[in-house]
Amino acid sequence: MGKIVAVTGNEACAQALKQINPDVCAAYPITPATDLMQRFSGFVSDGKVDTELVLVESEHSAMSACIGAAAAGGRVATATSSQGLALMWEMLYIAAGTRLPIIMPLVNRALSAPLNIHGDHSDGMGARDTGWIQLYSENAQEAYDNTIQAFRIAEHLDIRLPAMVCMDGFIVSHSIERVEYIDDADVKNFVGKFQAVHPLLDLDNPKSYGPLILTDLYHEYKRAQHEVMTKVPKVVLEVASDFEKMTGRKYGLFETYRLEDAEIAVVVMSSAAGTTKDIIDQYRDKGVKAGLLKPRMFRPFPYLEIADALKHLKAIAVLDRADSFGGYGPLFMEISSAVMSMDTKPAMINKIFGLGGRDYLPDQAEQVLDELVKVAKTGKVQTVKEYIGVRE
Amino acid sequence: MSKKFWETLPQGSVVLEAGSSAKFKTGTWRSVRPKWIEENCIQCLFCWMYCPDMSVKVNAEGKREDFNYDYCKGCGICALECPGKKGKKAIVMEEEGK
Secondary structure, eight states, X not given: OOEEEEEOHHHXXXXXXXXXXXXXXXXXXXXXXXXXXXXXXXXXXXXSOOOEEEEOSSHHHHHHHHHHHHHHTOOEEOOBOHHHHHHTHHHHHHHHXXXXXXXXXXXXXXXXXXXXXXXXXXXXXXXXXXXXXXXXXXSHHHHHHHHHHHHHHHHSTTTOOOXXXXXXXXXXXXXXXXXEEOOHHXXXXXXXXXXXXXXXXXXXXXXXXXXXXXXXXXXXXXXXXXXXXXXXXXXXXXHHHHHHHHHSOOOXXXXXXXXXXXXXXXXXXXXXXXXXXXXXXXXXXTTOOEEXXXXXXXXXXXXXXXXXXXXXXXXXXXXXXXXXXXXXXXXXXXXXXXXXXXXXXXXXXXXXXXXXXXXXXXXXXXXXXXXXXXXXXXXOOSOSEEEOSOOO | OOOOXXXXXXXGGOBOSTTGGGGOOOGGGOSEEEEEOGGGXXXXXXXHHHOSXXXXXXOXXXXXXXXXXXXXXXXXXXXXXXXXXXXBOXXXXXXXXX
């Protein structure tokens, strides 16, 4: 039996890293992820972990050092946010293409300009195509649980891909919540011993990482990389099942809330899902058949599974905490792709909310549900993409 | 079931065979070639040191022999660095096909 504590999301993730005790962490501070690695560096200084902590001069170097350490044969983690993730950009692709299971809590934060340190999903969505697995967390408990599960998923011998564990900057990273910690021994047992694949430090079998692959083979390597992503959902579910046996906490590719008999639904990720669930309860009390779907695994995106969960709906609102300027919100694009496979397609609207840490308040969820009721009745969508909670 | 070609590639494009770059012959990239003039050569081995690939063959006695053109891309560094003998270069660059 674990311990119940009152901690922030950052604190919970630092605790997960402490319990896992990676071989190497390389980190550079950036708000709001600074506090996570700062806490972890305290564990290093106090001798609570054996981790070699490499303090580098930028996030580009942090990810480069992680890639080197992972190729050498170590279990590796780092954490970042926003501009830090943006600066890692080229290295993110290299980590995934080289199939290195690096784990990175991503404390979601807006991207400049204008400069802003608060929570939105612009950073994570920008890294959508890098080849990393992405898990999004609603609260500190999920951030903690996802971090532990991410090691098992990424390091699975059929997978060997890096994984980001996302949580909302400040809203989750700096808010104190009730979290159940798992016993150290159970976490250790759950993640298991790290198995190195083709480690550079195996000096009896010299090898080269990062070769030049030209027109004759690059296409085939990308085909293989696509294939491995298709194997991820099965592993995510297996790991979730083992995790449930250990903790009683259930995880899937996504979470549904009062969705089974719903006529209208909101699709939203991370902390905003909590607020939305409360408002759905209020609308249910009024007799409105509303539900929610909260994607947990954004990459790979479970199109068919989500389509199956949404197929009975009349109208769907997809709430994006990031914008793709000149396009629809990134989550809306994915849900639209999922809906494509349905015979009868629900009407869909896209709301952009909460950018740069703008509070997502109950009245915004009410506004969305009221519009959904209308759309479901008429089958007509007036404006597909719209900003909500915007000062007018 | 037999594997598709792309399924046989080593994970993460790691090259598991040490020294396999010797198989990658880059000589076809060349448009100018170095010519070794033995009578002007003082065996200083500057060409061997400066060659970015392995195009200068050195024998068991530590003496240079003629070029290995399988790896020579014709960069001309050897010809530039060659001190020659009495003002005469031991390596000169010539256009391919002449």
